[in-house]
Amino acid sequence: xxxxxxxxxxxxxxWSARVSEGDNVVVSVDEGAHDLAVAVAAELGDVGxxxxxxxxxxxxxxxxxxxxxxxxxxxxxxxxxxxxxxxVLRLGGGRNTSADADVPAETRQxxxxxxxxxxxxxxxxxxxxxxxxxxxxxxxxGMAYEEYQDFVYDAVLRDWEAxxxxxxxxxxxxxxxxEVRLVKENTDITMSIEGRTAVNSAASVAYDSHNLPSGxxxxxxxxxxxxxxxxxxxxxxxTRVQNVHLTFEDGEVIDYSADQGEDVLGEIxxxxxxxxxxGELGIGMNRxxxxxxxxxxxxxxxxxxxxxxxxxxxxxxxxxxxxGNDSAVHVDMITDVSEDSRMEVDGEVVQRNGVFRxxxxxx
Amino acid sequence: xxxxxxxxxxxxxxWSARVSEGDNVVVSVDEGAHDLAVAVAAELGDVGxxxxxxxxxxxxxxxxxxxxxxxxxxxxxxxxxxxxxxxVLRLGGGRNTSADADVPAETRQxxxxxxxxxxxxxxxxxxxxxxxxxxxxxxxxGMAYEEYQDFVYDAVLRDWEAxxxxxxxxxxxxxxxxEVRLVKENTDITMSIEGRTAVNSAASVAYDSHNLPSGxxxxxxxxxxxxxxxxxxxxxxxTRVQNVHLTFEDGEVIDYSADQGEDVLGEIxxxxxxxxxxGELGIGMNRxxxxxxxxxxxxxxxxxxxxxxxxxxxxxxxxxxxxGNDSAVHVDMITDVSEDSRMEVDGEVVQRNGVFRxxxxxx
Numbered sequence: 001x002x003x004x005x006x007x008x009x010x011x012x013x014x015w016s017a018r019v020s021e022g023d024n025v026v027v028s029v030d031e032g033a034h035d036l037a038v039a040v041a042a043e044l045g046d047v048g049x050x051x052x053x054x055x056x057x058x059x060x061x062x063x064x065x066x067x068x069x070x071x072x073x074x075x076x077x078x079x080x081x082x083x084x085x086x087x088v089l090r091l092g093g094g095r096n097t098s099a100d101a102d103v104p105a106e107t108r109q110x111x112x113x114x115x116x117x118x119x120x121x122x123x124x125x126x127x128x129x130x131x132x133x134x135x136x137x138x139x140x141x142g143m144a145y146e147e148y149q150d151f152v153y154d155a156v157l158r159d160w161e162a163x164x165x166x167x168x169x170x171x172x173x174x175x176x177x178x179e180v181r182l183v184k185e186n187t188d189i190t191m192s193i194e195g196r197t198a199v200n201s202a203a204s205v206a207y208d209s210h211n212l213p214s215g216x217x218x219x220x221x222x223x224x225x226x227x228x229x230x231x232x233x234x235x236x237x238x239t240r241v242q243n244v245h246l247t248f249e250d251g252e253v254i255d256y257s258a259d260q261g262e263d264v265l266g267e268i269x270x271x272x273x274x275x276x277x278x279g280e281l282g283i284g285m286n287r288x289x290x291x292x293x294x295x296x297x298x299x300x301x302x303x304x305x306x307x308x309x310x311x312x313x314x315x316x317x318x319x320x321x322x323x324g325n326d327s328a329v330h331v332d333m334i335t336d337v338s339e340d341s342r343m344e345v346d347g348e349v350v351q352r353n354g355v356f357r358x359x360x361x362x363x
Numbered sequence: 364x365x366x367x368x369x370x371x372x373x374x375x376x377x378w379s380a381r382v383s384e385g386d387n388v389v390v391s392v393d394e395g396a397h398d399l400a401v402a403v404a405a406e407l408g409d410v411g412x413x414x415x416x417x418x419x420x421x422x423x424x425x426x427x428x429x430x431x432x433x434x435x436x437x438x439x440x441x442x443x444x445x446x447x448x449x450x451v452l453r454l455g456g457g458r459n460t461s462a463d464a465d466v467p468a469e470t471r472q473x474x475x476x477x478x479x480x481x482x483x484x485x486x487x488x489x490x491x492x493x494x495x496x497x498x499x500x501x502x503x504x505g506m507a508y509e510e511y512q513d514f515v516y517d518a519v520l521r522d523w524e525a526x527x528x529x530x531x532x533x534x535x536x537x538x539x540x541x542e543v544r545l546v547k548e549n550t551d552i553t554m555s556i557e558g559r560t561a562v563n564s565a566a567s568v569a570y571d572s573h574n575l576p577s578g579x580x581x582x583x584x585x586x587x588x589x590x591x592x593x594x595x596x597x598x599x600x601x602t603r604v605q606n607v608h609l610t611f612e613d614g615e616v617i618d619y620s621a622d623q624g625e626d627v628l629g630e631i632x633x634x635x636x637x638x639x640x641x642g643e644l645g646i647g648m649n650r651x652x653x654x655x656x657x658x659x660x661x662x663x664x665x666x667x668x669x670x671x672x673x674x675x676x677x678x679x680x681x682x683x684x685x686x687g688n689d690s691a692v693h694v695d696m697i698t699d700v701s702e703d704s705r706m707e708v709d710g711e712v713v714q715r716n717g718v719f720r721x722x723x724x725x726x
Binding site for chain 2: 022024026027029031034037038039041042043044045046048050051052053054055056057059060061063064065066067068069071073074075076077078079080081082083084085
């Protein structure tokens, strides 16, 4: 077995999920993630955790959902499993990213709704999502298999401790700041972050971070004004969306356009009132990710990028008891800041052309 | 997908486990049983059951067990899952029947012991074990892959209703009888079955039967005397055992021999006091099984065979509240009765050369 699979498992169990002896751990294994499951099992055995393996197959889910009459019930046995769990590790990596493409949206939604309680039980644990590089994911990324393996392990096998320290600098700037401004081609946008707390998303539950890889610092902005251009292409609801331009006034999108996928963009913005407001501002700081692969797990963490999400804000960014922007959607869009760009906090430049203030000492 | 996989799933869900709407069902999927899992999921969706999929990988289990320090705890989260379950379907079929061959016996035993509560919770459900034909199982059976698929489906896709009716005849004979005698080469053995209840093992929980395929009628004999020769080879504890000969006096084995594997046989008989007494007499009645494959799931159900197990008796054969032969082992051994043999109940021949009384009307 590729030694990097063992390293991936060790990072997941020890750095990300902080599993300790006697923890009840559920590992959910996608069809193609067998090898990572074996490596994770060895780590869990070594730690002395109690392990239960779930099979997370999209083909199985599709068969079940399509055959069902649509009146889904809550799986109270699965709920009991997660309610007794301390940690949930989700090992993504199927054999076909379109495996359940023909499940009607309505059926999918009904099934998701019935699983709401189970999902909440998972979220109440120290859960972490990661992916095992499969041929199917390589294909989605438009990459050769070995090339994609290198890509995934470059992103996952970081010196997370060092990156967490680095990201702490950005968190401090955002926590102490009141206003963020981003300037680049077709972009000059300002937003308030006063009173909000940034999350140092260092791929560990110890940092309120539940993705491996991670490597972003994010907060929940408000009072947004100006225009922003997202030049990183993405797939939203199965449709390619490219070169999105949004104009904000009084915190709300008042105008939008896209070179491709403008209809889908409009649909998303029309979901509800909160869908026209920002829920997140994130700064990608994982320089192990050096290209876009049309997977948000990787793209939004890429170094030299900034992303903003329309829709729901995360509680972790808000003062205790306060509710942020609410919406049924949370859709991230990414802009490349590696060239001809600057981000200011309270009028001081903190990032210029992808380089941070503490790296270069620029004023 | 091979249409027989769908038929297998339908028999499992509807005939064997009698799953109904709203049942909480756990499906445990071995590494190689994916296709059957997909077909079972469709059946469960159709019925409207609630499904949770467990991944039953021997490679994962090996990795965990070998890395562990050996002080295993009960997995209370998995216990909660099974305690809230109505049905457990175990889909066997790995990719290597020796996948965990290098786990030390002691570690394996410690791990099994910690899982005792979980196993009991499974046994308290309407559980059914079956296998999906994999290349690994074909290899173990010494058969080509397609040949083995045919073998499995011939055994599984029976007219179970008709076989249950047929087996009911044998059950009636055993329930009304007091003494069984089996006579063939090197065999003349008598045993009491007075007061014991035979199980019509028709591959359905409705018949106290938890294997698919099944197709045997079994009871718990006592007061065994005489000699018996088991000419069907088997693998016990990884060792080939062939041509076992046992001599009984006052219910106990007083002498034994085997052409091959006599040491292992001796070890088994020396386990405890109950290991020298019979726990089961079974009559194989599944004529869809036409050859030995060194898998007890199939071999003991084969038509024209009789098997006896030394060790533990099943409660289902005993009057309410009575305990039968007790032992840590239950080891089945099989004798071919297709030629030069007869089985008598209370002096009347009920099976001669594999043919039953009601088939031939012989006296």
